[in-house]
Amino acid sequence: MAATAIHTDNSPTQALKSRTAWMANQNVKEPLQTAGIVIHVNEGREIFAEGSDADTFYKVVSGVARVCKFLSDGRRQIEAFHIVDEIFGFELGAERILSAEAVSDCTLISYRRHNIEQIAQRNELVSHQLLLLAMHNLAQAQDHSLLLGRRGAAEKVAGFILGWGRRCQTEEMVHLAMSRQDMADYLGLTIETVSRSLSQFERDGVIALASTRQIRVLNADALEDLAA
Amino acid sequence: MAATAIHTDNSPTQALKSRTAWMANQNVKEPLQTAGIVIHVNEGREIFAEGSDADTFYKVVSGVARVCKFLSDGRRQIEAFHIVDEIFGFELGAERILSAEAVSDCTLISYRRHNIEQIAQRNELVSHQLLLLAMHNLAQAQDHSLLLGRRGAAEKVAGFILGWGRRCQTEEMVHLAMSRQDMADYLGLTIETVSRSLSQFERDGVIALASTRQIRVLNADALEDLAA
DNA sequence: CGCTTAATTGATCAGGGTCAATCGTGGTGG
DNA sequence: CCACCACGATTGACCCTGATCAATTAAGCG
Numbered sequence: 219m220a221a222t223a224i225h226t227d228n229s230p231t232q233a234l235k236s237r238t239a240w241m242a243n244q245n246v247k248e249p250l251q252t253a254g255i256v257i258h259v260n261e262g263r264e265i266f267a268e269g270s271d272a273d274t275f276y277k278v279v280s281g282v283a284r285v286c287k288f289l290s291d292g293r294r295q296i297e298a299f300h301i302v303d304e305i306f307g308f309e310l311g312a313e314r315i316l317s318a319e320a321v322s323d324c325t326l327i328s329y330r331r332h333n334i335e336q337i338a339q340r341n342e343l344v345s346h347q348l349l350l351l352a353m354h355n356l357a358q359a360q361d362h363s364l365l366l367g368r369r370g371a372a373e374k375v376a377g378f379i380l381g382w383g384r385r386c387q388t389e390e391m392v393h394l395a396m397s398r399q400d401m402a403d404y405l406g407l408t409i410e411t412v413s414r415s416l417s418q419f420e421r422d423g424v425i426a427l428a429s430t431r432q433i434r435v436l437n438a439d440a441l442e443d444l445a446a
Numbered sequence: 447m448a449a450t451a452i453h454t455d456n457s458p459t460q461a462l463k464s465r466t467a468w469m470a471n472q473n474v475k476e477p478l479q480t481a482g483i484v485i486h487v488n489e490g491r492e493i494f495a496e497g498s499d500a501d502t503f504y505k506v507v508s509g510v511a512r513v514c515k516f517l518s519d520g521r522r523q524i525e526a527f528h529i530v531d532e533i534f535g536f537e538l539g540a541e542r543i544l545s546a547e548a549v550s551d552c553t554l555i556s557y558r559r560h561n562i563e564q565i566a567q568r569n570e571l572v573s574h575q576l577l578l579l580a581m582h583n584l585a586q587a588q589d590h591s592l593l594l595g596r597r598g599a600a601e602k603v604a605g606f607i608l609g610w611g612r613r614c615q616t617e618e619m620v621h622l623a624m625s626r627q628d629m630a631d632y633l634g635l636t637i638e639t640v641s642r643s644l645s646q647f648e649r650d651g652v653i654a655l656a657s658t659r660q661i662r663v664l665n666a667d668a669l670e671d672l673a674a
Numbered sequence: 675c676g677c678t679t680a681a682t683t684g685a686t687c688a689g690g691g692t693c694a695a696t697c698g699t700g701g702t703g704g
Numbered sequence: 705c706c707a708c709c710a711c712g713a714t715t716g717a718c719c720c721t722g723a724t725c726a727a728t729t730a731a732g733c734g
Contacts (some may be wrong), residue, residue: 287592290674295595297588310581316588338574345573346566352580353538359587360525360544364515366594367523367634369723371690398713406595411690413714430699430713446518597691599722626681639722641682658681658731675734682729691721697714704707 253337254327259283265318265326266307274328275308281324282395285316286403296404298358299396301385305351321396366406368446374405375415376444379425379433392433419444481565482555487511493546493554494535502556503536509552510623513544514631524632526586527624529613533579549624594634596674602633603643604672607653607661620661647672 254277259265265276265283276283278300285306286296297316300306307318308331338345365377378401383392394401398409405412416433419425424441426434435441482505487493493504493511504511506528513534514524525544528534535546536559566573593605606629611620622629626637633640644661647653652669654662663669 289596293596295592297591308581310578310585315585339570342567342570342573345570345577349573349577349580350538352577352584353536356580356584356587357538357543359584359591363525363587363590363594364523366591367631368517368521369634369689403595406597408691409713410692410715414690417714597721636723637681638683638724642722645682678731678733680729680731682727684727685725687722687724689721689723690719692719693717695714695716697712699712700710702707702709704705 253333254329257326257328259320259324259326261320261323263320265320265324266314268314268317270314272307272309272312272314273331275305275331275334276318277305277327277329278302279325279327281326282321283318283324283326284321284396284400284404285318287316294403295406296400298355298362299382299400299404304354306355308348308352308355321400362404370446371405371407371411372415372418372444373446374407375401375412376419376441378405379435380438380441380445383435389438390435391428392435394431394433398430481561482557485554485556487548487552487554489548489551491548493548493552494542496542496545498542500535500537500540500542501559503533503559503562504546505533505555505557506530507553507555509554510549511546511552511554512549512624512628512632513546515544522631523634524628526583526590527610527628527632529623532582534583536576536580536583549628590632598674599633599635599639600643600646600672601674602635603629603640604647604669606633607663608666608669608673611663617666618663619656620663622659622661626658 256279259281266274268287280302283300283306284296285298285300286294288294298306299321307314309315334344334348338348361381365374365381368374379392380389382394383389386393396404398412401407402409402412416425416427419441420427422440424435424437424444426436428434484507487509494502496515508530511528511534512524513526513528514522516522526534527549535542537543562572562576566576589609593602593609596602607620608617610622611617614621624632626640629635630637630640644653644655647669648655650668652663652665652672654664656662
């Protein structure tokens with residue numbers, strides 16, 4: 219990749235200016251790989267803020283990003299985690315409803331929404347790809363609602379491990395990119411409850427915690443049952 | 447409307463065969479009004495079932511539909527309510543993950559997915575419209591997650607009333623199309639808790655319950671505060 | 675006018691939140 | 705290289721919100 223990537227190590231709200239746009243060929247598999255800018259965002263840094271202009275959206279090249287909302291009283295709700303090849307920050311309105319941050323160091327491609335929409339008008343492939351990506355996010359959001367609505371802390375945590383493992387295609391040895399706090403804010407629980415659930419699973423011999431972020435799934439069936 | 451509408455009063459899974467397709471002109475405002483079939487579904491009846499072929503999707507002409515999932519132990523989670531001009535049942539995979547039912551008597555337009563996708567390939571307007579509708583559903587699903595994740599029964603109920611009133615554009619006198627059970631299953635609560643919250647709001651003079659399904663909002667600001 | 679179902683209200687209980695202490699781990703500097 | 709520090713994770717004790725069980729009231733319908 220010949221593009222000049224920019225880093226956002228020090229800027230609180232990252233600077234999006236870059237010297238070179240990444241004008242790749244319009245191939246069939248990746249119609250979206252046109253007119254994007256490669257950026258890097260370090261762990262914990264903001265990618266965009268609630269209320270800012272929704273004039274860009276992002277695709278994950280590597281790392282994990284979280285999209286979330288901060289409530290008036292300081293509580294945080296994580297809407298979604300995004301992994302490689304997923305897009306986020308693509309909104310209907312002019313202003314962003316949610317903010318986004320890097321869960322781990324991220325490499326992203328930033329697209330100008332206006333730009334892409336123009337391309338989509340002429341190129342059916344781009345248009346179709348956008349629809350697929352939007353629907354992928356929709357399906358995820360629906361999964362998330364299901365997880366939040368059905369009560370039971372253990373069910374939520376078990377469901378999360380399974381879902382995350384499936385998405386990362388490491389179902390036996392799951393690496394969690396995020397902290398307990400991130401998990402809790404995603405599941406609508408507290409860190410204590412998440413921790414307790416994991417400990418309980420370990421006591422029951424369902425999982426083993428190799429490290430705090432490495433979960434070995436010993437009994438996938440039991441975990442499925444727990445997730446109800 | 448010259449189309450022959452079909453009713454589904456008695457069939458448990460509604461018959462989708464219809465004698466006349468509704469081939470409207472491809473105008474700019476409603477590019478999707480092509481090749482759809484008008485159907486009626488009575489209150490409480492199923493529109494489609496989880497596990498069935500996802501070869502059609504629907505647009506609401508009148509009434510309210512709910513999209514939901516039944517859990518193994520009988521619990522039900524309502525993913526979304528859909529009102530006029532919204533689409534639902536448009537999925538990525540070949541098989542449906544969720545089921546749908548009529549909350550009130552519904553008039554719907556049924557589209558063949560294969561059909562629309564072919565049209566979308568040639569017609570940019572249809573393609574764009576699909577994307578907009580999908581993103582509208584995504585935005586709603588995100589709102590829903592926010593409502594479910596942030597705890598507090600009162601917050602949920604208050605948020606629901608406000609959101610529903612806004613969507614139906616009747617913010618002062620809100621008509622609830624759905625039962626308490628529907629509300630509860632949407633909010634991840636029990637009917638008792640929903641009922642108690644509403645009673646409390648009434649005691650506090652924030653709302654007045656004209657009938658069980660008619661809520662007069664007396665103090666919208668207070669309701670906003672309750673929704674946090 | 676009774677019957678059936680939905681909604682409300684009350685009493686009790688448990689799941690998970692809160693507060694607080696401890697443990698563990700990774701990073702830094704003497 | 706190891707001691708110390710800081711932060712995240714875990715564990716424990718207690719409490720509160722909302723679920724559960726149960727009874728009553730209200731509303732729709734033949």
